[in-house]
Amino acid sequence: MTVVVVQPAAGPAPSAVSRVLTAAGLTARTVPVLPPLREDGAAPAADLSGVEGVIVLGAADPVLVREALAAQVPVLALGPGTGLLARAAGAAVGSRPDPAAVRQPVELTRAAGSDPLFAGATRPSAGLRPARDPLELPAGAVVLASCDGYPEQAFRLGASAWGVRFLPQELPPDPWAEQLLGRFATLVAARAEHTATRAFFTRRADAWEERFAHQAPAYEAAVARLRLAPGGRAVDLGCGTGRAMPALRAQVGPDGHVLGVDLTPAMLTAAARHGRTRHGYLVAADCTRLPLPRASVDGIFSAGLLDHLPDPSAALREWARVTAPGGELLLFHPSGRAERAARHGRSLDPDDLLAEGNLRGALETAGWHLAEYEDAAGHFLARAVPRS
Structure with a gap:
């Protein structure tokens, strides 16, 4: 340091x-x-x-x-x-x-x-x-x-x-x-x-949207897997420039609520510049210590965040705390694990948190049940629901 x-x-x-x-x-x-x-x-x-x-x-x-x-x-x-x-x-x-x-x-x-x-x-x-x-x-x-x-x-x-x-x-x-x-x-x-x-x-906020604009359809398809009901309450954690927020708003409708949360104010400024405030609220906050009451959220969407956090287990517990019974968590990345590993010149790590067995165990310990798991060539997606 x-x-x-x-x-x-x-x-x-x-x-x-x-x-x-x-x-x-x-x-x-x-x-x-x-x-x-x-x-x-x-x-x-x-x-x-x-x-x-x-x-x-x-x-x-x-x-x-x-x-x-x-x-x-x-x-x-x-x-x-x-x-x-x-x-x-x-x-x-x-x-x-x-x-x-x-x-x-x-x-x-x-x-x-x-x-x-x-x-x-x-x-x-x-x-x-x-x-x-x-x-x-x-x-x-x-x-x-x-x-x-x-x-x-x-x-x-x-x-x-x-x-x-x-x-x-x-x-x-x-x-x-x-x-x-x-x-x-x-x-x-x-x-x-x-x-x-x-x-x-x-330093990357101003160019972030343009750099990844081509991924918008993949985000829309992923959000559709959340199956949110009209009037629901959705949160995009680590929202960046808020690319998932329009799709989340389409799911919950005009009577629902959408919140985009990110640690970096510059990213939220870029999100506002690209019109994301038309779809929901933007909040600068730590995604592992959310300013939300218990059981207040129906759906959490999080792209490329969990395995970059210093304490993923604590984050999953916090996300379980704010999720209402019957709610869902969707973890997403527009690239599969093998594709990302190859892009960085390395092989798949068996200790990778997002490997199916590792992720299932981490979710179960934090109060979630892994309902769907896809590690495809073109995307990674895992859907979890609170354990009853």
Whole structure:
């Protein structure tokens, strides 16, 4: 697991940063504030592949920061880097403050107590002086630390980006600063699996629909196997750009409900751009922890998701929890297992979760009964029903 550390000059990351990242099982990869230009004089494209977090110790490449914000890669910006973070999220240039109005000490706000990064933090050290340069925060920013006369000393943007203005980029050996870095490293490690998924699909979201438009008939045929009744409630898990949603809507009719759930907001943005909101609602959520009550769904459609999850058994249990008696689960892929294995230059793995015996056992353990199983040359399909 890698954290990119953007700093003023080339060289190793500050010792405090390296120490806390190593303790959390993370590796630092440093990037100078001004990246080397390509031969054509342009800056290289931002690449967050294999990156689980970003620490900004200087005025970083705005493309990198915007990419991280879009993919919800955790970002911690300190000192001068906080201004770029705010502007990358759409903030305007701040007005000039009155330095005389800025008074110590920096205090945590009430919002800090429930913040994913600041919860449990003690009062900032007295030696950490407030920032005095102007900064306007974008709409929706949550202020986490303030002082008299200039409140925006620390803030959160969305659910994955933080700016701490009163920590200098040199990062002196301050206990409060090291504790903050330690909590950030722990958060990065805990979110690593989801971060990698979002980063992978965010860069591909814009072209996803066009790339796989030819698979629409296969999705329609698969959804037809769900046998949903008019007025039913259907969920497309890992919906991507929502290619199954029109077919699901056709099955449940105008009185039914269709929900498309995906972990990557960029995919849902692409789905909305392609008109999927005409067929149902789009929700950004973890498919293994659904924001749905028990027994609230009549049919679940999931294409190419289950065997890519970190804990497929837990996912199947969660899907069983939200499925009503008489409901169904349909697992689908527009390619058969043998075709996919050959495409990736490997043979079929007997331990593959989607092999019939393995899948049957996993479903039974999670509360499902495997009713149909097809691993054909042109598709994979498995239909399961809740065990009575």
